[in-house]
Amino acid sequence: MTNFNGTLLDGNAFLSIKNRGYAYGDALFETIKSSSGKILFWEDHYFRLMASMRIMRMEIPMTFTMEFLESEIQKTLEANGFQKQSARVKLSVHRNEGGLYTPKTNQVSFVIATDELAESFYTVSEALYQVDLFKDYYVSPSLLSTLKTNNKALNVVGSIYAKENDLDNCLLLNTNKQVVEALNGNVFLVKGNTIKTPPLTDGCLKGVMRTQLVDIIKALPEYEFVEDSISPFELQKADEMFITNVMVGIQSVSKYRKKTFANGVAKSLLQKLNVKIRLN
Missing domain, CATH: 3.20.10.10 (D-amino Acid Aminotransferase, subunit A, domain 2)
Structure with a gap:
């Protein structure tokens, strides 16, 4: 299940080909690790995302509080059965459709996707790297x-x-x-x-x-x-x-x-x- 603006969608859901993240790279993302339902370093991820949105001149919705986005991540983890194991969370924010290089709006949408991870905590690999x-x-x-x-x-x-x-x-x-x-x-x-x-x-x-x-x-x-x-x-x-x-x-x-x-x-x-x- 994927979270699009707070709505959980199945794997058959698609973004428009006019999506500005796809068409112009007009999008930001945070790759976040979750361990048994605990979102690691969430405060740092959140404030980096907010600062990045300002630099990209995206309009930050009033609803984009740290608590709101954390709850949406937790909702997505739960929908995918990842409350008791490790997961990779990708929180993406893209500017809404419209315009060419110059956007018609600075309003944004968000997408949250998750994947399973094997390790809960960090380990040092001894393999050749x-x-x-x-x-x-x-x-x-x-x-x-x-x-x-x-x-x-x-x-x-x-x-x-x-x-x-x-x-x-x-x-x-x-x-x-x-x-x-x-x-x-x-x-x-x-x-x-x-x-x-x-x-x-x-x-x-x-x-x-x-x-x-x-x-x-x-x-x-x-x-x-x-x-x-x-x-x-x-x-x-x-x-x-x-x-x-x-x-x-x-x-x-x-x-x-x-x-x-x-x-x-x-x-x-x-x-x-x-x-x-x-x-x-």
């Missing part, structure tokens, strides 16, 4: 590049490149040739006791899991947190590299070209992340 740079196209750093919009052509082409080259993921560069993120998450490097991630001004996604990890790292006296540009030359000098998103939590990278990485810091941070989830 290999990445390389994707250099065919670049991220243009701006406020728009930090949003989760339907304009994901670079990520799609990069994912095809990764598959063709037997890679698990690729790292994206911005137009200044700095490493900004992976195809599906934010990037962190560990060197000694320093943990580094690119700043939002370099064009990386304002990831919800990125926010969680930054808060955890800043509270740990044994580590120095640095938010600064990452050169591709730094990758092979790092002790660890990991990718973060709300679905996997922390994904350790085991190999970049001829360089292999440890994962001890990632494991430690993941334990602290799971504790934070249990306490909240």
